[in-house]
Amino acid sequence: MFEILRYGIYGGSISLILIGLYAALTKRSLIKIIIGLSIVNGGIHLLLITIGYVKNGTAPIFSPGFENAAERMVDPVPQALVLTAIVIGFAVTAVALSLIIRLYRHHHTLEIDEIKNLKW
Amino acid sequence: MKKLVVILLLAVTGYYLGDSFMDLGKNGPVVETGVKDFYLEKTVSELKVANTITSIIVNFRGFDTLGEVTVLFLAATALGGILYKKRHHVGERSVLFPSSPIVRAGSKLLFPAIVLLGVYVFVHGHLSPGGGFQGGTIVATGFLLMLLAYDNFSVSHNVLSFIESFAGIFFVLFGFAGMWMGGTFLENFLPVGTMNDLFSGGIIPIVYILVGFKVAAELTGLIYTVLNEKET
Amino acid sequence: MMFIILVFFLIILMVGAAIYAIVQKDLLYAVIATGVISLILSALFLLLQAPDVALTEAAIGVALTTIIFIITIRNTVRHEDDFKDRDDLKSAVK
Numbered sequence: 082m083f084e085i086l087r088y089g090i091y092g093g094s095i096s097l098i099l100i101g102l103y104a105a106l107t108k109r110s111l112i113k114i115i116i117g118l119s120i121v122n123g124g125i126h127l128l129l130i131t132i133g134y135v136k137n138g139t140a141p142i143f144s145p146g147f148e149n150a151a152e153r154m155v156d157p158v159p160q161a162l163v164l165t166a167i168v169i170g171f172a173v174t175a176v177a178l179s180l181i182i183r184l185y186r187h188h189h190t191l192e193i194d195e196i197k198n199l200k201w
Numbered sequence: 202m203k204k205l206v207v208i209l210l211l212a213v214t215g216y217y218l219g220d221s222f223m224d225l226g227k228n229g230p231v232v233e234t235g236v237k238d239f240y241l242e243k244t245v246s247e248l249k250v251a252n253t254i255t256s257i258i259v260n261f262r263g264f265d266t267l268g269e270v271t272v273l274f275l276a277a278t279a280l281g282g283i284l285y286k287k288r289h290h291v292g293e294r295s296v297l298f299p300s301s302p303i304v305r306a307g308s309k310l311l312f313p314a315i316v317l318l319g320v321y322v323f324v325h326g327h328l329s330p331g332g333g334f335q336g337g338t339i340v341a342t343g344f345l346l347m348l349l350a351y352d353n354f355s356v357s358h359n360v361l362s363f364i365e366s367f368a369g370i371f372f373v374l375f376g377f378a379g380m381w382m383g384g385t386f387l388e389n390f391l392p393v394g395t396m397n398d399l400f401s402g403g404i405i406p407i408v409y410i411l412v413g414f415k416v417a418a419e420l421t422g423l424i425y426t427v428l429n430e431k432e433t
Numbered sequence: 434m435m436f437i438i439l440v441f442f443l444i445i446l447m448v449g450a451a452i453y454a455i456v457q458k459d460l461l462y463a464v465i466a467t468g469v470i471s472l473i474l475s476a477l478f479l480l481l482q483a484p485d486v487a488l489t490e491a492a493i494g495v496a497l498t499t500i501i502f503i504i505t506i507r508n509t510v511r512h513e514d515d516f517k518d519r520d521d522l523k524s525a526v527k
Contacts, residue, residue, distance in 0.1 A: 084227075086437050090477075091222050093444035097451055097470075099215050104455040106207050110513045112460055112505065116467055119498065120451055123474050126490070128222070130483050135230045140482045141253040142330065143245060145397050151241045154253075156230065158237055160483045161257040165269050167486070168334055171493045172276035175423060178505045179283045182430065185509040192514075254485045322488075330484035338492035345500060420497065427504050 083136055090131050097124030111181050111191045115174060122170040126163045133159040249393045250327045250402040258332070259405045263387040267376070270369065270415060277423045284430055300350050308350040315343030323413030327402050333409040337416030344421045348428055361422045368415035375404055375411075440480060447473045458513045464502040471495045 097120060104117025133156030141157040143150070181191070188196055225231055240257055250256045258266050323336025347354050379388035389403035400406070447470055454466035471494030478487040 082434075082437065086440060087226060088223065089441055089444055090481075091219070091225075093448060095215060095218050095222070096448055098218070099211050100448070100451045100455065102214075103207060103211055107204055108455070108513075110460075110510075112502075112509070113455065113463070113513065116454060116463055116502075119467055120454065120470065123470055123494070126486075127474060127477065130478060130481055130486060132225060132231055134226070134481050138482055140330075140484055141241065142484075143251045143253070143396070144329075148245065148396075151238075151245070154241060155482045156232065156237050157240060157253040157257060160486050161254055161262065163483075163486050164254070164258065164334065164489055165265060167489050167493055168269060169272055171498060172273055174498060175427075175501050176276050176279050176283075178501055179280045179427070182505060182508050183283055191510055252485075330488060332485065335485065335488040335492060338489070338497065342492060342496045345496065424497070424500065427501060430504065430508060 087131075090127070094124045094127040094131065097121075097127070109192050109194060111184070111193065114193075115177055115181070118177075119170075119174055122166075126166060129159045129163050129166075133157075245396070247393075248389065248402055248405070249396040250405055251397050252327050252329065252332075255327045255332055255405060255409065256402075259408050260387075260389060260403075263376075263408070266412070267372065267387075270372065270412060273416065273419055274365070274369065277419045280423055281426050284426060299352060304350050308346050312343050312347050315346065316340055319343065319417065320413075323410060324406070325399075326409045326413075327405050328397060328399070333412030334416055336413045338420060340413075340417040341420035341424060345424050348424065356421060356425060358422065358425075361418045361425075365415050365418040365422070368411045368418070372408060372411050372415070375408060379404075436480070440477070443473050443477055443480075447477075460506050460511060460513060461503070464499060464506065467502070468495050468499040471498065 101117045101120035101122075101124060104120065105114050108114055108117065135153070135155050137153070138155040139147075139150065139153055141154045141160070184196070185191055190196065240261060241253060243261075244250055244253050244256045248256050248260060250260075319336045319339035319342075321336075322331040322339060323333050326332035326336070344356065376387040379390050380386050382388070382390045384390065387408075389405070391403040391407075393403050394401040450466045450469045450473070454463045454470070457463045457466070471490060474494065475487045475491040478484075478490060
């Protein structure tokens with residue numbers, strides 16, 4: 082039973098990474114490329130948290146009454162890494178979108194082929 | 202033609218990714234003994250903090266949190282620097298039509314509750330799930346609701362930059378105070394109390410409250426800058 | 434048993450929303466689909482016993498990323514192949 086669950090979640094996160102990469106490589110509109118990179122971020126975070134899961138584990142918080150439950154807890158180290166990664170991913174997306182607004186004001190188009198062809 | 206090459210490359214990548222990850226964690230946890238046992242044990246015995254993630258982020262890996270706060274600060278500054286022309290004045294945000302009375306009355310009721318929830322989340326970061334980043338983002342969402350509902354709601358930029366700079370400077374000063382007391386940078390030098398108490402864990406609640414203020418002020422300033430952008 | 438059915442249902446919904454987000458040509462619908470992906474990710478993080486990460490993803494991925502995308506769409510184009518201001522490219526719209 083646990084096997085099916087593991088295969089399902091790993092397959093879901095890897096397919097999210099591949100779908101986002103396809104959008105970032107093939108699409109021609111700049112906003113679609115940024116949407117694709119945001120989807121890749123989500124897939125990677127899900128993959129990292131799934132690695133730290135222990136079967137029948139519990140959250141790594143020592144509430145009153147659970148002081149000796151350290152053997153049944155899931156791995157807390159990937160969760161701390163993913164917390165930082167989510168915030169930094171959002172910051173990079175915000176700066177990229179502000180650059181897109183400036184680019185549109187100058188060239189009046191958002192296709193990457195047209196922006197390469199224009200003279201300065 | 203280009204799409205076929207891309208699909209072929211992605212299929213090969215997907216096959217190799219699946220091959221290396223599908224057998225992970227088949228019998229027992231992925232890492233049998235490692236850093237996680239040290240962290241889980243030291244959190245109860247030495248630091249007396251209930252939330253392990255908080256103790257990892259603030260105490261054991263506190264320098265990475267300083268780097269993350271710096272990256273957020275740089276992103277907010279860069280965004281304010283890129284979009285510097287063509288701003289609306291206060292009270293003239295171009296909305297297509299004003300919001301309905303239900304939205305206006307409801308957001309006036311919800312705004313204090315959302316800010317209170319955010320402050321609760323980042324003050325109790327070491328006792329229950331939560332912390333500085335989560336609470337700061339919730340407070341910024343409350344300000345976003347008021348900015349979208351009312352046309353003349355404004356937050357003064359000077360107050361926001363003042364709070365943000367002060368919180369950042371005090372974070373670094375706490376690190377230097379740890380070094381001055383004869384230890385390392387960002388060491389825990391205040392006394393730890395009993396576990397599951399509000400004033401336990403040394404400097405961990407104080408640092409997380411400062412991080413919460415800084416993230417809330419930063420994200421509110423970012424949203425305010427982006428919302429006041431004038432259409433050409 | 435219910436746990437496994439719930440997780441599978443959420444994963445299929447998430448992959449479906451991702452495919453919809455990159456196929457749709459109206460950019461506003463694609464951005465809302467990205468918000469739905471973040472919401473389902475937050476629920477999955479909670480089911481994998483990580484409540485801090487679920488809180489962060491729900492607050493940042495759903496609220497702030499969606500509003501920044503929508504402000505960008507308002508200041509630029511609405512459809513994917515939209516040449517609103519350029520006269521020499523208007524004949525190239527497919």
